[in-house]
Amino acid sequence: MYLRMAKRVLLETDKRLVWKFAWNMGLKGTLSVLKFKRRLKRGEYFPPFLYVSVINTCNLRCQGCWVDVAAKQERLDFDAMSRLIAEAKEMGNVFFGIVGGEPFMHPELLKILAAHPDCYFQVFTNGHFITDEVAKELRRMGNVTPLISIEGTEIVSDERRGRDGVYSKSMQGIQNCLNNKILTGVCTSVCKTNIDDLVTDKWVDRLIEMGVFYTWFHVYRPMGPDASPDLCLSPEQQFRIRKFVVETRAKKPIAIIDAYFDGEGQALCPAATGISHHINPWGDIEPCPIIQFAKENIHDRSKTLKEKFVGSEFLASFRKLAASSTRGCIVLERPDLLEELVVLHDAKDTTARKTALAELQAMTVRTSQYNPGHELPEKSWVYRLVKRFLFNDFGAYTGYDHSQTAAPGVLKQREQTSAAT
Numbered sequence: 237m238y239l240r241m242a243k244r245v246l247l248e249t250d251k252r253l254v255w256k257f258a259w260n261m262g263l264k265g266t267l268s269v270l271k272f273k274r275r276l277k278r279g280e281y282f283p284p285f286l287y288v289s290v291i292n293t294c295n296l297r298c299q300g301c302w303v304d305v306a307a308k309q310e311r312l313d314f315d316a317m318s319r320l321i322a323e324a325k326e327m328g329n330v331f332f333g334i335v336g337g338e339p340f341m342h343p344e345l346l347k348i349l350a351a352h353p354d355c356y357f358q359v360f361t362n363g364h365f366i367t368d369e370v371a372k373e374l375r376r377m378g379n380v381t382p383l384i385s386i387e388g389t390e391i392v393s394d395e396r397r398g399r400d401g402v403y404s405k406s407m408q409g410i411q412n413c414l415n416n417k418i419l420t421g422v423c424t425s426v427c428k429t430n431i432d433d434l435v436t437d438k439w440v441d442r443l444i445e446m447g448v449f450y451t452w453f454h455v456y457r458p459m460g461p462d463a464s465p466d467l468c469l470s471p472e473q474q475f476r477i478r479k480f481v482v483e484t485r486a487k488k489p490i491a492i493i494d495a496y497f498d499g500e501g502q503a504l505c506p507a508a509t510g511i512s513h514h515i516n517p518w519g520d521i522e523p524c525p526i527i528q529f530a531k532e533n534i535h536d537r538s539k540t541l542k543e544k545f546v547g548s549e550f551l552a553s554f555r556k557l558a559a560s561s562t563r564g565c566i567v568l569e570r571p572d573l574l575e576e577l578v579v580l581h582d583a584k585d586t587t588a589r590k591t592a593l594a595e596l597q598a599m600t601v602r603t604s605q606y607n608p609g610h611e612l613p614e615k616s617w618v619y620r621l622v623k624r625f626l627f628n629d630f631g632a633y634t635g636y637d638h639s640q641t642a643a644p645g646v647l648k649q650r651e652q653t654s655a656a657t
Contacts, residue, residue: 239487260354261431287515291312292517293309293311302528319534333350334358359381361383362405367555375418381419383423386407408650419449441488450492475607500612503563507558523554528592529583531585564605565612568601
């Protein structure tokens with residue numbers, strides 16, 4: 237499998253882009269994590285990976301979307317992004333996840349990415365605005381990997397995303413990237429309507445045949461004003477995805493990303509470990525994209541970005557609460573505790589709709605990635621080694637016993653999963 241992957245890299249890519257990835261994301265990204273680990277020993281939390289929603293506007297209306305895509309457009313302009321990236325680079329950061337809304341609707345996106353050739357950007361996109369001309373510019377810059385979302389077959393995709401012709405336009409965006417030899421990824425928010433079509437060898441083999449180099453299977457999370465909980469996966473289906481990912485990594489020449497497990501198969505939350513946090517289009521610093529509350533804002537010039545992260549009592553309290561409550565997602569498993577935290581810190585609702593607290597209060601308790609007793613260690617020695625040193629819980633869960641900390645409904649679902657498997 238590793239030889240087949242090496243062959244793909246040699247034959248199917250622009251070698252300059254591979255070098256950019258290896259240098260900016262590989263070597264310098266590793267150094268940023270090592271700096272993060274050294275900061276942890278001093279009790280300082282500044283995430284080595286930042287996810288930034290540069291715009292709230294989108295051309296689609298996806299089921300369960302928590303972004304105010306229909307609200308008045310808000311975006312982080314070139315100057316604000318340049319300050320943010322420059323201050324993050326001072327802390328050793330080089331990797332930025334660019335999200336939205338739809339990032340390619342930002343009129344200055346390419347200018348922002350081109351201004352920082354020493355960084356690496358992963359852009360989460362539906363691909364509709366990646367024309368051949370845009371793809372050529374991405375190739376010229378060399379420091380961008382588009383991660384294009386596919387949410388099902390043509391019929392399912394159109395239903396999930398609220399528009400006609402979504403699937404074909406996204407596939408064309410992927411093809412434009414591949415025609416220009418860009419390191420391209422495809423992601424899916426896996427839910428009940430697309431799991432049987434996309435979490436399969438047939439789909440992964442098709443991606444490999446097309447020339448896609450990595451994929452990412454997110455688990456659908458019911459958030460926002462129209463959460464669509466009927467799309468949620470059962471605990472058994474979540475376990476099925478994890479098993480598929482672990483096995484596929486060990487046998488197919490395509491990288492598969494996940495952000496919720498260490499090399500031994502233990503669940504984790506990136507926000508709880510402090511390895512990543514999120515900044516929204518208004519500049520608010522949030523624990524993660526689905527937790528839309530904040531106390532700090534990047535536009536406050538009275539403090540540096542470092543001071544905002546390191547000195548944030550809200551973010552520190554969130555990390556401690558999340559780590560002590562579950563190894564999974566506190567939003568899904570203990571929304572009641574998250575509500576108490578938001579009220580305690582008088583954290584601002586960072587949505588345009590201003591209903592985030594009411595949505596939190598109305599949430600039904602659900603299971604997340606934490607499934608004790610069903611840990612699946614990585615079968616691929618490469619993934620296991622990389623995760624052991626560069627992506628783990630960084631000691632965030634040390635000293636906590638989570639056996640009885642989940643909400644009663646979650647404990648019951650876990651018991652049912654154990655009985656079924």
